[in-house]
Amino acid sequence: MSDPVPWDAVYRTREETALSWFQTSPEPSIGLIVDVIDPSTASVVDIGAGMSRLADTLLDHGCPDLTVVDVSATALRVVERRVGADDRLTSIVADVTEWRPTRTFDLWHDRAVLHFLNGVAIDAYRECAARAVHPGGHLIVGTFSPDGPEVCSGRSVTRYADTELFELFADRFIPISSSGQVHRTPSGTGQSFTWVTLRRRAT
Numbered sequence: 001m002s003d004p005v006p007w008d009a010v011y012r013t014r015e016e017t018a019l020s021w022f023q024t025s026p027e028p029s030i031g032l033i034v035d036v037i038d039p040s041t042a043s044v045v046d047i048g049a050g051m052s053r054l055a056d057t058l059l060d061h062g063c064p065d066l067t068v069v070d071v072s073a074t075a076l077r078v079v080e081r082r083v084g085a086d087d088r089l090t091s092i093v094a095d096v097t098e099w100r101p102t103r104t105f106d107l108w109h110d111r112a113v114l115h116f117l118n119g120v121a122i123d124a125y126r127e128c129a130a131r132a133v134h135p136g137g138h139l140i141v142g143t144f145s146p147d148g149p150e151v152c153s154g155r156s157v158t159r160y161a162d163t164e165l166f167e168l169f170a171d172r173f174i175p176i177s178s179s180g181q182v183h184r185t186p187s188g189t190g191q192s193f194t195w196v197t198l199r200r201r202a203t
Ligand SMILES: C[S@@+](CC[C@H](N)C(=O)[O-])C[C@H]1O[C@@H](n2cnc3c(N)ncnc32)[C@H](O)[C@@H]1O
Pocket: 002, 007, 008, 021, 022, 023, 047, 048, 049, 050, 051, 052, 053, 069, 070, 071, 072, 075, 094, 095, 096, 097, 110, 111, 112, 113, 116
């Protein structure tokens, strides 16, 4: 399973605004989320949330029940401090491949986490998502696309087409939509992403 130490070191030693995945506004995530749920009535879990502003944005949309999960305690403390005292926010320091959620959510969001996983860690991720999203709930995942980077933060990644992501989750989730996006890093490089939205099967 993945080692939490390097990720925490990344967040402790580098400026947030210099990280290649930094965004001032969490697009297309928030747009994809409002396409399938009303954030003001939904429970959401952001997997590998890092210091992302998606938490702030969802709370601004009135989200009553938001959980952020990340292996880096440093990143989640920054989100907590930025958001301020807000009992709608729960933060959990955990490796998604080892996390055993004890409740379910209306929506699972992951921007740029799954693509770091390999082999049994992918199976563990799929199992965790199936456990965490209740029937009828949604899964939104963004990974590097086949023409995206092969490496991020010194780690090699798996690049996915939408059909490959749909296939990965096919046993428990029904495809809803997919799209491509080019993320512009703070240094100006374009990174191609694949985004998919799926719905949890009834059984
Ligand atoms: C490329 S960053 C993306 C952060 C955030 N989703 C965003 O869009 O800004 C990947 C994040 O996933 C976290 N991460 C990596 N592997 C993880 C794992 N196995 N379980 C939980 N979080 C993980 C890292 O700590 C980091 O915050």
